[in-house]
Amino acid sequence: MSIEAKNENKEFKPLIVAFCCNWCSYAGADLAGSSRLAYPADVKIIRVPCSCRVNPLFILRAFQKGADGVILCGCHPGDCHYSTGNYYARRRMTLLFSMLDYLGVENGRTRVEWVSAAEGVKFSQTMNEFVEKIYSLGENVRLEDLRCKKN
Amino acid sequence: MQEELIRRAKELLGDGTVVRVMGWRKGDLSFNPEPALFETEESLAEFVYDGFCGANLSKYMIKLSKLEGKTLVFLKPCDTYSFNQLVKEHRVDREKAYIIGVGCDGSLDVDAMKEKGAKGIQEITEDGDTVTVRAIYGDKTFDREDVILERCRACKGGAHMVYDELASNADEEKPARDGRFSLVEKIEVMDPKERFAFWQNELSRCIRCNACRNVCPACSCIKCVFDNDRYDTAQKANADTFEEQMFHIIRAFHVAGRCTDCGECSRVCPEHIPLHLLNRKFIKDINTFYGDYQAGADTDSRAPLTNFTTEDVEPSIVQERG
Numbered sequence A: 001m002s003i004e005a006k007n008e009n010k011e012f013k014p015l016i017v018a019f020c021c022n023w024c025s026y027a028g029a030d031l032a033g034s035s036r037l038a039y040p041a042d043v044k045i046i047r048v049p050c051s052c053r054v055n056p057l058f059i060l061r062a063f064q065k066g067a068d069g070v071i072l073c074g075c076h077p078g079d080c081h082y083s084t085g086n087y088y089a090r091r092r093m094t095l096l097f098s099m100l101d102y103l104g105v106e107n108g109r110t111r112v113e114w115v116s117a118a119e120g121v122k123f124s125q126t127m128n129e130f131v132e133k134i135y136s137l138g139e140n141v142r143l144e145d146l147r148c149k150k151n
Numbered sequence B: 001m002q003e004e005l006i007r008r009a010k011e012l013l014g015d016g017t018v019v020r021v022m023g024w025r026k027g028d029l030s031f032n033p034e035p036a037l038f039e040t041e042e043s044l045a046e047f048v049y050d051g052f053c054g055a056n057l058s059k060y061m062i063k064l065s066k067l068e069g070k071t072l073v074f075l076k077p078c079d080t081y082s083f084n085q086l087v088k089e090h091r092v093d094r095e096k097a098y099i100i101g102v103g104c105d106g107s108l109d110v111d112a113m114k115e116k117g118a119k120g121i122q123e124i125t126e127d128g129d130t131v132t133v134r135a136i137y138g139d140k141t142f143d144r145e146d147v148i149l150e151r152c153r154a155c156k157g158g159a160h161m162v163y164d165e166l167a168s169n170a171d172e173e174k175p176a177r178d179g180r181f182s183l184v185e186k187i188e189v190m191d192p193k194e195r196f197a198f199w200q201n202e203l204s205r206c207i208r209c210n211a212c213r214n215v216c217p218a219c220s221c222i223k224c225v226f227d228n229d230r231y232d233t234a235q236k237a238n239a240d241t242f243e244e245q246m247f248h249i250i251r252a253f254h255v256a257g258r259c260t261d262c263g264e265c266s267r268v269c270p271e272h273i274p275l276h277l278l279n280r281k282f283i284k285d286i287n288t289f290y291g292d293y294q295a296g297a298d299t300d301s302r303a304p305l306t307n308f309t310t311e312d313v314e315p316s317i318v319q320e321r322g
């Protein structure tokens, strides 16, 4: 059996990174947990102090390291613990996601959701939906190969 | 034109208005003048101004505006946007510059001439809209329009955004050209795999010479993320693979909202990588999402990425646009 055929048979296990703001969605994730709401184990949560702590380079690095999808969760607009952090994050992510799409990391693989500490249900729903979306998109391009020409 | 500029530079040096002149100097060939600083009237004999003076002199003003006394600097219309942007970012001191706005008929691109078959170029002369190339393997004549830099095809117009006086060839009414985003749109409609392959093909040629970063007026950070301070080979060694692989994207994001689309990065890239297609994607998105914005058109507006409104579009707009 050729190597390619082997790879084709391999089950796709997506790698999904979720950046969660400490003050809202991270607590939302906790609530989802303590309410026994399930979300797939493919999601790896990284806690950040505010959505705007997420330097666009973090997202690029996640993709460079092989992520199939990256989601950022923060407080609802107007509710940021630092007042305006999420408004800046919103602009940055809009531009970054559009650029990633332009490079070939299609737009379904990036997402921003506003999830409060009380929204355990929304948290688990969002994660379930996002993971499903990534399964449907399949394996991502390898951003680390952006500067390697194939042929 | 060149004579007029030299005369004016001598006058301003002579009467003490300025103590030095930032301009372009003859290179070793007729088509490679280089940015140069002139401190005496005699040295101005070397001064040139012709179609090959594409180099944007505004970034030199960062250092020069820290010196005693004023510096005379010549700026083409597009260069004045970069100058303004640097003033806005407190990188240059407006008071330390005496700006002569020079007119421009489009900067010439010697590589375009080579691509169009000029081999072994010895001398290039311009006469209005005609460019004549004397070359070892056959002389050639071109329409200026066919051999100008990419950025001049998307010229922002003849108006100078900032100046102390204008040279006689300045044409403030010269209209802007459109079509700036047509190539960006072509990439946008490709499918994601094609887009990835397109960029792989372009970016794989990069030799990480850092010329684009070094020439860019927006890249004036004292400590750049791409400088590796672990070794003495700063500017050459990569900090890590992330930095190496994502270089173009990181840099494009760093200058998003501050890039005036001056076109210097694409001009200096020895590998002809269309870096402007990354910058213009950001510019296009900023215009669509947050309203038309031209970096460097003024010195007091807030840059789009250091600003927000509570009504801003959600990042999901990227999906909705398809």
Ligand code: SF4
Pocket (backbone or CB within 6 Å): B212, B215, B216, B217, B218, B219, B255, B258, B259, B260, B261, B262, B263, B264, B265, B266, B279
């Ligand atoms: S990124 Fe390129 S076009 Fe933009 S300001 Fe820098 S050199 Fe000019």
Ligand code: SF4
Pocket (backbone or CB within 6 Å): B213, B218, B219, B220, B221, B223, B224, B225, B226, B250, B251, B254, B255
């Ligand atoms: S690449 Fe980034 S850090 Fe480096 S000079 Fe440009 S803007 Fe500054």
Ligand code: SF4
Pocket (backbone or CB within 6 Å): B205, B206, B207, B208, B209, B210, B211, B212, B213, B265, B268, B269, B270, B271, B272, B273, B275
């Ligand atoms: S100028 Fe071109 S080759 Fe040099 S680092 Fe920039 S993109 Fe790479």
Ligand code: FES
Pocket (backbone or CB within 6 Å): A021, A022, A023, A024, A049, A050, A051, A052, A074, A075, A080, A081, A082, A083, A085, A086
């Ligand atoms: S504190 Fe949660 S987004 Fe700013």
